[in-house]
Amino acid sequence: MSAQFETIDTPSLCAIRASFLDFKQVVGQASDIVSQFRFIQDGLLVIQQGRILWFGEWQQGQHLYPDLAVTHYPDQWIVPGFIDTHIHYPQTEMIAAYGEQLLSWLEKYTFPVEMQFADKQYASEISRFFIQQLFSNGTTTALVFGSAHPQSVDALFEVAEEVNMRLIAGKVMMDRHAPAELCDTVESSYTDSKRLIEKWHGKGRLLYAITPRFAPTSTPEQLQAAQRLREEFPDVYVQTHLSENQAEIEWVKQLFPERKNYLDVYHHYGLTGERSVFAHGIHLCEDEWQCLSETQSSIAFCPTSNLFIGSGLFKLTEAWKHQVSVGMGTDVGGGTSFNILQTLNEAYKVMQLQGYSLSACEALYLATLGAAHALKLDDKLGNFAIGKEADFVVLDLEATPLQRLRQQHSGTVDEKLFALIMLGDDRNIYCTYVNGVLVHQRDTR
The missing domain is CATH 3.20.20.140 (Metal-dependent hydrolases)
Known part of the structure; x- marks a missing residue:
């Protein structure tokens, strides 16, 4: 039963490239959520000592951090933990x-x-x-x-x-x-x-x-x-x-x-x-x-x-x-x-x-x-705002043949996200990062 953590040594300054989804601000009504939804098709997340140092479009970030090694998840989405x-x-x-x-x-x-x-x-x-x-x-x-x-x-x-x-x-x-x-x-x-x-x-x-x-x-x-x-x-x-x-x-x-x-x-x-x-x-x-x-x-x-x-x-x-x-x-x-x-x-x-x-x-x-x-932790967690703790999840939208078929017939980000929620489970969790450190990676054998 004993489980071993798959923690991998991570440099103090690192970068992740992928598609990102989060919400910019806390809202008071459900009707306000869409206005705060943020999807970056090709984004860059820069992490320093477990916190978010920079977040934005890849095209901008690659010039700001040209010498930084980047972990790239080209086919996955990343959401806050x-x-x-x-x-x-x-x-x-x-x-x-x-x-x-x-x-x-x-x-x-x-x-x-x-x-x-x-x-x-x-x-x-x-x-x-x-x-x-x-x-x-x-x-x-x-x-x-x-x-x-x-x-x-x-x-x-x-x-x-x-x-x-x-x-x-x-x-x-x-x-x-x-x-x-x-x-x-x-x-x-x-x-x-x-x-x-x-x-x-x-x-x-x-x-x-x-x-x-x-x-x-x-x-x-x-x-x-x-x-x-x-x-x-x-x-x-x-x-x-x-x-x-x-x-x-x-x-x-x-x-x-x-x-x-x-x-x-x-x-x-x-x-x-x-x-x-x-x-x-x-x-x-x-x-x-x-x-x-x-x-x-x-x-x-x-x-x-x-x-x-x-x-x-x-x-x-x-x-x-x-x-x-x-x-x-x-x-x-x-x-x-x-x-x-x-x-x-x-x-x-x-x-x-x-x-x-x-x-x-x-x-x-x-x-x-x-x-x-x-939990009154939105000053520390919950989105990719600069200064927050770098907890996030890398999601595989096509973890099963059925999901792959469904995603191929989903057009918008909202449709793809809804299909993921309806069909998703632990197989969709490609990687999990805690405080900027990789603590879980799905077995891809």
Whole structure:
């Protein structure tokens, strides 16, 4: 199972030539996305010490950097690295578990698997496999749940640090309604989380997220401890689940009858706000949308998981209406693929069922610059702006005979991008670069 990174030594100053797609600026409405879309048929990306030094047309760049060795991908497209705003690395081995909805799925599959992460060596092995899976699917940044064991987060950060990856993660806080082997306490969850924050947050490209699993598995006292951490470390993230399943919502009402809705539980304990990312948000009322908007909280849209576990259809149009930032989440292991292209494929279908045609541009935006904005990292990631971190993916549009045939009958960039999203998977990930370094190259034998 052990996976080895394919990191290749890269000079401090290097250049990439290819066709490039990105978005110039963050937008507030879906209708503004097309105006910010940028396609350079023959472009040049110059990277210095892991950051973008120059970006533009090849014809201009070749004269500015005449002596620089250039890596050329003449038949591929390059996009900013995909960003996964919600994923559980301890659930890697139980992906595609059969036949349950959320609450029974947790008890039958999730909790037993997560118990194994008390073993640091095991956590390290899965961490390495997990991050290689991200890279081989073109994902360069992720917001990740660990298990309840602090060593699971140490293991993940240690592996991410090896490759200088931009990664956000946290130890699950959970002191009730779970097996005793997975439960922490109010005090231990606070102490362990604080230690992890002090050790990892801001170290290199690593960031920490306070991580109550979801309201039913935390007592009010533990949510108060999470609030205390947020107040002591205001620049860390918060990640948790929100309104994924109707039975879950009813359970929250029973456990917190004094709160007016599910989101109000988190808001009451100071867990909404910038860098707060709520996974799912499928069944939200108007008050919850307003609260998310007013607090500048974000949502992770997880279509493969929402369909697989039978949770419901996310209302992306409501997010745009209320100016709530959204990023894509694979939600492995409830989600059935690490691949963002496949996740966007499912997002298109979710929106079709609601009478909304998700465009290829909007889909790519939600997986790159839009996701970076949802994580408040759009000053560092998400497009090819000068000074940003050089995380990007080289895409092969014709990885299969069917894709080759389809692309030959696609005229515009938009048509080609849409076909890629509908038919694409890990075979389309030709190369992945993290911080300007090649970390994955598809086997072309």
